Amino acid sequence: MLLGKDLIVWLLLALGGALFAGNVMAIVRPPPTARAEGDLERAPRIRSITMAAIGFVVAVVALAALLNN
Numbered sequence: 001m002l003l004g005k006d007l008i009v010w011l012l013l014a015l016g017g018a019l020f021a022g023n024v025m026a027i028v029r030p031p032p033t034a035r036a037e038g039d040l041e042r043a044p045r046i047r048s049i050t051m052a053a054i055g056f057v058v059a060v061v062a063l064a065a066l067l068n069n
Contacts, residue, residue: 006066013062019055023048 004010026043 006069009062009065013059013066016055016058016060016062020052020059021055023052023055027052 023043027045027048030042
């Protein structure tokens with residue numbers, strides 16, 4: 001099998017971790033200035049926290065699935 005039988009779990013771990021890390025960084029350290037007209041000054045807090053929580057849950061479940069095997 002291409003890249004092992006746990007490929008989907010590894011992908012979920014990577015995507016969940018990236019979702020968590022990206023949203024936390026958007027909250028903690030927003031860009032200093034808007035890059036283009038229409039950009040927000042900072043990320044919407046509730047949406048970013050929700051998406052970070054979803055990413056954290058996905059990453060933890062994927063890690064548990066990898067450790068369980």
